[in-house]
Each structure stands twice: as C-alpha cells, then as structure tokens.
Amino acid sequence: MTVANASPGRTPNVPNAPNDPNVLRKTPLNDRHHAAGARMVPFAGWEMPLEYTGITSEHMAVRTRAGLFDVSHMGEIEIAGKDALAAVQRIACSDPAQLAVGQAQYSGLLTPDGTFLDDMIVYRMAPGHFLLVVNASNVAKDYAWISEQAKAAGDAAVIDSSSRYALLALQGPASQDVLQPLTGVELAGIGAFQFAYGEVAGARVTIARTGYTGEDGFEIFVPPNMADRVWQAILEAGRRADVIPVGLGARDTLRLEAAMRLYGNDIDESTTVLEAGLGWMIGWTNERFIGRERLLQQREQGVTRRLVGFEVTDPGIARHSYRVIQDGRPVGVVTSGTQTPFLKKAIGMAYVPVALARAGSEIQIDIRGRVARAAVVPMPFYKRKV
Amino acid sequence: MTYPDDRKYTKDHEWIRVSGDVAEVGITDYAQQQLGDVVYVELPDVGAQVSAGRPFGSIESVKAVSELFAPMGGQVVEVNGHLKQHPELVNSDPHATWMIRIRVSNPAEAAALLDSAQYQKLLG
Numbered sequence: 001m002t003v004a005n006a007s008p009g010r011t012p013n014v015p016n017a018p019n020d021p022n023v024l025r026k027t028p029l030n031d032r033h034h035a036a037g038a039r040m041v042p043f044a045g046w047e048m049p050l051e052y053t054g055i056t057s058e059h060m061a062v063r064t065r066a067g068l069f070d071v072s073h074m075g076e077i078e079i080a081g082k083d084a085l086a087a088v089q090r091i092a093c094s095d096p097a098q099l100a101v102g103q104a105q106y107s108g109l110l111t112p113d114g115t116f117l118d119d120m121i122v123y124r125m126a127p128g129h130f131l132l133v134v135n136a137s138n139v140a141k142d143y144a145w146i147s148e149q150a151k152a153a154g155d156a157a158v159i160d161s162s163s164r165y166a167l168l169a170l171q172g173p174a175s176q177d178v179l180q181p182l183t184g185v186e187l188a189g190i191g192a193f194q195f196a197y198g199e200v201a202g203a204r205v206t207i208a209r210t211g212y213t214g215e216d217g218f219e220i221f222v223p224p225n226m227a228d229r230v231w232q233a234i235l236e237a238g239r240r241a242d243v244i245p246v247g248l249g250a251r252d253t254l255r256l257e258a259a260m261r262l263y264g265n266d267i268d269e270s271t272t273v274l275e276a277g278l279g280w281m282i283g284w285t286n287e288r289f290i291g292r293e294r295l296l297q298q299r300e301q302g303v304t305r306r307l308v309g310f311e312v313t314d315p316g317i318a319r320h321s322y323r324v325i326q327d328g329r330p331v332g333v334v335t336s337g338t339q340t341p342f343l344k345k346a347i348g349m350a351y352v353p354v355a356l357a358r359a360g361s362e363i364q365i366d367i368r369g370r371v372a373r374a375a376v377v378p379m380p381f382y383k384r385k386v
Numbered sequence: 387m388t389y390p391d392d393r394k395y396t397k398d399h400e401w402i403r404v405s406g407d408v409a410e411v412g413i414t415d416y417a418q419q420q421l422g423d424v425v426y427v428e429l430p431d432v433g434a435q436v437s438a439g440r441p442f443g444s445i446e447s448v449k450a451v452s453e454l455f456a457p458m459g460g461q462v463v464e465v466n467g468h469l470k471q472h473p474e475l476v477n478s479d480p481h482a483t484w485m486i487r488i489r490v491s492n493p494a495e496a497a498a499l500l501d502s503a504q505y506q507k508l509l510g
Contacts, residue, residue, distance in 0.1 A: 039422075055448040056423040249422070249449050317426055317446050338448055339425040346426075368444070368451075 066172030095283025171217030214258025
C-alpha cells in the first residue's frame with residue numbers, strides 16, 4: 001500500500017518570507033496540538049494539525065455539536081487611513097462601501113482579468129480601517145499586490161499584521177452556548193458576518209460570526225500570547241457538550257459539503273469569479289474594483305465553463321485533478337472531491353463546459369483509468385437547518 | 387497493536403495469511419493508521435488473477451487514495467463483501483479484516499515476505 005495524495009486539500013507550498021522557507025512556522029498552539037496527539041503536517045509553510053481523533057469524528061462533531069480549530073496560519077492584512085475605503089474598493093470585488101462598522105463580507109482579490117489572486121473576508125473595523133483575512137499561502141503575494149494598488153488610492157497604509165493575531169474558530173450548532181459563559185459580549189446580538197470587540201476568558205479579542213464549515217459559529221481573533229489560554233478555556237467550557245479540537249482534514253471536508261471554494265483547488269489566477277459560480281459576491285455598485293471591466297464583458301458574453309457540484313453515481317471517489325471526459329476526450333477537471341463523512345457520498349466540484357453545467361446533467365470522470373458516471377447537482381451539498 | 391505471527395507481511399504494509407492453498411490478504415494496523423478513516427475499498431472480481439507485487443485494488447480514506455499490492459500471486463476465490471457497506475472495519479480491526487481470498491499459485495513466493503518481527507523492525 002502506498003499513500004498517494006495525503007493532504008488537507010492541495011496547497012501551493014509558498015515560502016513564508018521573511019522566515020526561512022525550509023523551516024515550518026508554528027502557531028502559538030503548536031505544543032497543544034502535539035500534546036493532544038494530533039497528526040501534524042506541513043501546510044502552506046506551517047506545521048498544522050491534520051487530525052486529532054480522525055477526520056470523520058471531527059467532522060461529525062462540528063455538524064452535531066461543536067469543534068475548535070486553530071487557524072492561526074491564516075493571514076491578516078490591515079488597511080487604514082483617510083482613503084482606506086477607496087483602497088479596499090479598488091482591490092476587493094465586493095462592495096466594501098456597503099459594510100457598516102462591525103460587518104464583514106466574503107470577497108475576492110482579483111487580477112485585471114477578473115481571476116483570483118486570493119479570496120478573503122473583509123471586516124470593517126472602523127470607518128477608515130479594514131481587516132482582510134487571506135489564505136496563508138498567499139500572504140506575501142497579497143500584501144505586495146495590495147500595497148502597490150493602495151498607492152493610487154491616496155492616504156491608505158497597508159500593514160501585514162498576520163503575526164499579531166492568533167485565530168481560533170469555534171464551529172457547530174453548540175458554539176454560542178459554549179462560548180457565551182466565557183464572555184460579556186451578548187453573542188446572540190452578533191448576526192452572521194457581523195463581529196464585536198470584547199473579552200473571552202480575560203483576553204481582548206474580536207469575535208466574528210464567520211466560518212468555513214457551513215455551520216453557525218465564531219472566529220475569534222486573539223493576541224498570540226493569549227491563544228493558549230483562550231483555547232484551553234473553550235475546550236474546558238465545551239467539555240460537557242463534547243467539544244473537540246478539529247484539524248485541517250475535517251476543515252476541508254466540512255467546507256466541501258458547504259461548497260465553499262478552496263483557493264489553489266477550486267479557484268486561482270486562471271479562474272474568473274463568474275466561472276467559479278461566485279457572481280453573487282461581486283458588488284457591481286463598486287465601480288472601482290480591479291477586474292470589473294473584464295467581468296462585465298464576461299457577464300455580457302457568457303462564460304464557456306463553470307464550476308459545478310457533482311455526485312459520483314458509480315462506485316469510486318473523484319479527487320482533485322481527475323479529468324472530466326466526454327466521448328473519450330478531456331473536457332474539464334475535478335477541483336475538489338472526496339467521500340464526505342456527513343453526507344456519506346462521493347461529492348466534488350469540477351469545471352465543465354456550460355453545456356454540461358445544468359443540474360441533472362450526467363458527466364463522466366476518469367477515476368485512475370476507469371470511467372465513472374456522476375450527476376451534476378445543485379450546491380451547496382449540505383445546508384444547515386436554521 | 388500486535389502483529390500476529392500466523393501470517394507474512396510486505397514492505398508495502400499488506401499482510402497475507404496462508405492456510406493450505408488459500409490465503410487471506412489485508413492491510414496492517416500501521417497502514418490503516420496512516421490512511422485515516424477508510425471510506426471505500428475497490429477490490430477485483432472473483433476469478434481475477436493477481437500477481438505478487440502488483441496492484442489488485444485500491445483503498446480510499448477521506449484524505450487519500452492508495453493502491454493495494456498483492457503479497458503473492460494467485461486467483462481470487464472470494465471477496466469480502468462486508469467492506470462495501472462497512473469499509474471502517476479496516477480501521478477498527480485491520481488484522482481480522484481480510485479483503486480478498488486467493489488460491490495461491492506459487493507457495494514459494496512466501497519466502498520473499500517478512501515475518502512479524504521483521505515487519506515490526508521495518509516500522510522502527
């Protein structure tokens with residue numbers, strides 16, 4: 001038996017300047033993960049927990065109770081100044097002008113071609129202060145791009161503040177009940193994609209109702225020296241609800257069931273927002289954003305391929321980079337795929353010609369030399385009951 | 387976990403237990419730990435020929451797919467049908483969960499395989 005592609009979702013292994021690219025970076029919780037017996041793997045230049053007790057049990061904990069993630073590898077880039085809004089409007093394809101302070105939105109950092117340099121969440125911290133949470137593998141690239149673009153916007157300072165934050169994610173239906181006793185912030189008052197400042201277990205934090213699992217939950221921005229304290233406090237408070245730590249393996253299967261795109265797999269510099277089926281995130285009222293013209297043109301002309309969800313109907317599991325074939329020829333590619341623990345089906349996402357993109361279409365996927373049938377299905381695959 | 391003495395092992399982490407001219411083939415505890423939660427096992431049909439060191443199927447966990455290599459050659463006489471519904475048996479009881487039974491064509495091939503002590507030494 002040889003293990004072929006064990007990874008928590010493929011990631012470009014980008015060195016993390018200014019550190020030595022050969023040395024993996026560690027989050028403030030690294031010792032905790034080792035002590036908990038986590039299987040640690042390199043991910044985007046970091047040593048991260050892939051799984052603690054197993055992907056299936058961790059996945060189910062998040063769907064049925066709650067799970068705690070260390071996602072401190074994620075990057076934070078802040079933009080502040082009199083013209084910060086104009087700068088963010090230039091680099092984000094949503095419309096940050098529609099954000100009130102205390103609100104956040106999913107967005108894309110685009111090339112002039114309307115393709116993805118990265119995807120991100122934009123938080124409006126103050127009228128002239130925005131925080132962008134970006135993918136770990138892209139921090140250096142994003143920071144360079146944003147710094148360059150912000151110059152044209154006027155008075156807007158761009159800071160890579162990734163090392164100033166540890167990021168914990170508590171996700172799952174029990175999240176609010178678990179977290180509330182640890183904070184004076186009225187959590188019920190924080191709506192989806194909103195955030196508030198306050199204390200958790202005595203640490204000054206920002207609590208956002210955001211996540212990457214398809215469940216209700218919170219992402220908590222913590223000073224690195226307080227990360228261990230907050231981590232322990234949440235696990236302790238969650239003991240009765242059987243809250244467990246969750247690794248990147250389950251993070252990948254959870255986000256896939258929720259049809260959330262993974263940078264480097266489902267979206268990258270070769271795929272446009274419209275091809276990726278993310279047209280809903282575009283803020284057309286934002287006339288400043290880079291890539292707008294190309295996307296307007298593409299919206300007019302229509303795309304030739306689209307990212308779709310599929311369910312494999314024959315036996316087998318379709319994985320990243322497997323070909324979609326038609327009449328024996330490759331016509332598309334699988335970008336994400338696995339057998340997911342909650343739905344217990346082999347699902348995935350693939351770029352296919354628009355003629356095959358309608359829900360109900362039958363497509364064929366080359367699974368290591370064998371042709372397997374799959375059905376195009378609506379996304380998300382999993383939607384929580386509110 | 388102990389590695390039983392009643393069978394042979396491969397460097398690729400399969401085990402084979404020969405009794406008479408029929409042998410059961412599975413994967414080791416070490417292998418299932420490396421794979422994580424197994425969700426699908428693809429096995430050959432009854433009647434298929436397998437040969438020593440060649441792939442006879444594949445095993446998929448949530449995060450990875452791996453080929454299964456036949457420790458010895460022969461003809462498949464039985465396939466473990468339980469695995470279709472319960473692939474997790476490979477995780478919970480790897481040394482009791484055989485995947486295929488083969489009629490061994492050349493018993494001498496066993497000499498090239500590892501015994502329990504040699505296999506555990508390989509694991510370090």
